[in-house]
Amino acid sequence: MGGVRLALVLALSLILQPASPILAQSTPPQPAAPSFAATPEDGQWTIPQKNYASTRYSDLSEINTETVKNLQVAFTFSTGVNKGQESAPLVVGGTMYVLSPYPNILYALDLTQPGAPMKWQYNPKPAAAAQGVACCDLVNRGPTFANGRIVFTTLDAHVVAVNAETGEEVWKTKLGDINRGETMTMAPLVVKDKVIVGISGGEYGVRGWIQALDINSGQSVWKAYNTGPDQDVKIGPTFKPFYDSDKGKDLGVTTWPADAWQQGGGTVWGWLSYDPDLNLLYHGTGNPGPWNPNQRPGDNKWTAGIFARDPDTGEARWFYQTAPHDLHDWDNINELILLDMEWDGKPRKVLVHPGRTGFLYIIDRTTGEVLSAKPFHALTAVTGVDLKTGRIAYNSEKEPVNNRVVRDICPTAPGAKDWNPSAFSHKTGLLYIPHMNMCMDWESVEPNYIAGTPYVGAEVRMYPGPGGHMGEFSAWDLQAGKELWTINERFPLWSGALATAGDVVFYGTMEGWFKAVHARTGEVLWQFKVDSGIIGQPTTYRGPDGKQYVAILSGVGGWAGAIVSGDLDPRDSSAAKGFVNAVRDLKNVTTKGGTLYVFKLP
Amino acid sequence: MRTVLILSLAAVVLAACEREDRDYRSNPVTAETNEKIALVPLSAGPGGPTEQRSGLGKDYEENAYHISQGQRLYTWFNCNGCHANGGGDSGPALMDDRWIYGGQIENIVQTIREGRPNGMPSFRGKIPDDQIWQIAAYIRSMGRNVPKPAAPSRKDDMSPGPAEQRRPPGEVIDGGQIPPSAQMPQ
Known part of the structure; x- marks a missing residue:
């Protein structure tokens, strides 16, 4: 009798457990997307980030853990360009928009017709010479949609707005000079009536900036540099950085050798996020120039960090430097995911950022305070982040010395993870990070600044990290600060991730496998081999027929795939700044391509 | 007898110097050699294109001094920034056998001087003419299209692979790659 009663109590307690008030107190609620990103699903995918919080999550669930195994090709489309396809296919209403790498052709496909025929194409005809000052293949990270327009950047540093219905050019603004090594590769973000864009060219001694254009006219509204005097950086009385090392006058000048800030990098070629409640725009800044750190003693503000700015004026609000006096090309332009989560019992508005440094940063996005920095990659070059000062601790043994080869530096120059964005599932509360597992040898050599040519000063060769594989796809528990599961891949992961309410997460490999994995277990539920390696960003949408579709561009390239593209x-291990050494077998596995693949259930 | 020995030794030594005979005064930046070359093996009418090569190229690419000067200048003028140590980066590989704009030293000189449409900048007026020839001679050594004894041995910096001297003799296939702009649709 007693035994039965005990069993009953146990059974009851098991049933009641999820609702138990005691349990609710001890386990904080899982991280969640902020309200501005948790709006009802409209079935579209209008900006590469999906929403202002950059969660890259869709509430569609027709394709789920049960049905995904039946996915099949719905249609394909050739971009006509055999270079690295890093772009995200967008869907607005019944039209899909696909942007090719240089020459940056925008295609509109009619999803209401069988086979999604082309509605129109728009060719901005960028200068061919721009190909000579693009560091890492001729990529573009996607167009964006706002106010009835598709807006995108071109390799020869123009921004274009095209009528989304007709394909007619509305305006085209030149923002950079290829003779100074300035190019553009990023996806713009539209905030209110402003198109926010930044310049690329951190390997060419470009002085980085971010700029806002009027979406109606294409005219510049504000421009903020990331090196130089406070006035140029738009640092004023409202700038309140959390850490003392970022306080002081004209740090963008004084933390550099005389005039070095003028070729100091700090470019903006990655991801932007926006919090409409705080009215703050978040952007990263690229590596300082040149790579060789011995040329530029000092913290090299405001490179390799994160800015929060007022999108109306460009005024800086706070800054956090992930890599002061960057040693190894650790740009900080990776995705900035805005979430609400409980930290030490208090609700915090946070910014989550898997950095090139190898740390997953959780930062209070109101103040710039670093709450946590946990490693997600094998580390030898850094030992940790001091949460009191916010400062990263470099391992002095791995610091570059001129004309000496320093070995076994992990992570590498492209970082623990490069530009390819993670996804956050609103449902599982987990972050899905496509990243790398590599180490490198590095020799600093004296660079020579010649405008319009590279300004690097390093000989590098990379190779696989511990375990011998070079790519990892990890599900990350933000609250616990650790991996839940990881899938190892032979080649580095250079594709973005997509999370869906069907508990299926998508990503692609450089061999050309497009994979759907179980969001909770990491089990590969479905995979399909496309024509070339994948370095693009998967997106999903509800078609005019009411069915869910998943889209991805294939076409290997980028820095990682430059060996093929x-x-x-x-035979030269230093080719592509040392990346070729790691991926020397890639030519035996895949060839160039440029094809859109769209999948659906039968 | 002893005098004869000294004289004959001196003759041998001086004869050895002959191989390295060179001008120490550079051409002014504005001076340009004018080789008459074609970019293609095809011409209107039989017999192939009309070309006139002065033979200056041989003086550079068979000379170890010029090649090693070229190796130094290759880094100084940031050639390695785009072409790495011959394997390529944003610019094409230079150690392989494919030459979009011709792989003879005269073609390479012209490519450096004039630039090429898909990203190669023009260095006219930026690099003295004889140094362009030296750089071109070094580039010819990357695919070992120069005599083995003249090609560089292992350099002091991080070794990117076997030194030029240790590479097997190469060949040159002209026009081996379609430049990306030629693939442009529309």
């Missing part, structure tokens, strides 16, 4: 010679 640029026909590089693997």
Whole structure:
């Protein structure tokens, strides 16, 4: 009798457990998307980030853990360009928009017709010479949609707005000079009536900036540099950085050798996020120039960090530097995911950022305070982040010395993870991070600044990290600060991730496998081999027929795939700034391509 | 007898110097050699294109001094920034056998001087003419299209692979790659 009663109590307690008030107190609620990103699903995918919080999550669930195994090709489309396809296919209403790498052709496909025929194409005809000052293949990270327009950047540093219905050019603004090594590759973000864009060219001694254009006219509204005097950086009385090392006058000048800030990098070529409640725009800044750190003693503000700015004026609100006096090309332009989560019992508005440094940063996005920095990659070059000062601790043994080869530096120059964005599932509360597992040898050599040519000063060769594989796809528990599961991949992961309410997460590999995995277990539920390696960003949408579709561009390239897209010679281990050494077998596995694949259930 | 020995030794030594005979005064930046070359093997009418090569190229690419000067200048003028140590980066590989704009030293000189449409900048007026020839001679050594004894041995910096001297003799296939702009739709 007693035994039965005990069993009953146990059974009851098991049933009641999820609702138990005691349990609710001990386990904080899982991280959640902020209200501005948790709006009802409209079935579209209008900006590469999906929403202002950059969660890259869709509430569609027709494709789920049960049905995904039946996915099949719905239609394909050739972009006509065999270079690295990093762009995200967008869907607005019944039209899909696909942007090719240089020459940056925008295609509109009619989803209401069988086979999604082309509605129109728009060719901005960028200068061919721009190809000579693009560091890492001829990529573009996507167009964006706002106010009835598709807005995108071109390799020769123009921003274009095109009528989304007709394909007619509305305006085209030149923002950079290729003779100074300035190019553009990023996806713009539209905030209110402003198009926010930044410049690329951190390997060419470009002085980085971010700029807002009027979406109606294309005219510049504000421009903020990331090096130089406070006035140029838009640092004024409202700038309140959390850490003392970011306080002081004209740090963008004084933390550099004389005039070095003028070729100091700090470019903006990655991801932007926006919090409409705080009215703050978040952007990262790229590596300082040149790579060789011995040329630029000092903290090299405001490179390799994160800015929060007022999108109306460009005024800086706070800054956090992930890599002061960056040693290893650790740009800080990776995705900035805005979430609400409980931290030490208090609700915090946070910014989550898997950095090139190898740390997953959780930062209070109101103040810039670092709440947590946990490693997600094998580390030898850094030992940790001091949460009191916010400062990263470099391992002095791995610091570059001129004309000496320093070995076994992990992570590498492209970082623990490069530009390819993670996804956050609103449902599981987990972050899905496509990243790398590599180490490198590095020799600093004296660079020579010649405008319009590279300004690097380092000989590098990369190779696989511990375990021998180079890519990892990890599900990350933000609250616990650790991986839940990881899928190892032979080649580095250079594709973005997509999370869906069907508990299926998508990503692609450089061999050309497009994979759907279980969001909770990491089990590969479905995979399909496309024509070329994948370095693009998967997106999903509800078609005019009411069915859910998943889209991805194939076409290997980018820094990681330059060996294939640029026909590089693997006998030189320093080719593509040392990346070729790691991926020397890629030519035996995949070829160039440029194809859109769209999948659906039968 | 002893005098004869000294004289004959001196003759041998001086004869050895002959191989390295060179001008120490550079051409002014504005001076330009004018080789008459074609970019293609095809011409209107039989017999192939009309070309006139002065033979200056041989003086550079068969000379170890010029090649090693070229190796130094290759880094100084940031050639390595785009072409790495011959394997390529944003610019094409230079150690392989494919030459979009011709792989003879005269073609390479012209490519450096004039630039090329898909990203190669023009260095006219930026690099003295004889130094362009030296750089071109070094580039010819990357695919070992120069005599083995003249090609560089292992350099002091991080070794990117076997030194030029240790590479097997190469060949040159002209026009081996379609430049990306030629693939442009529309």
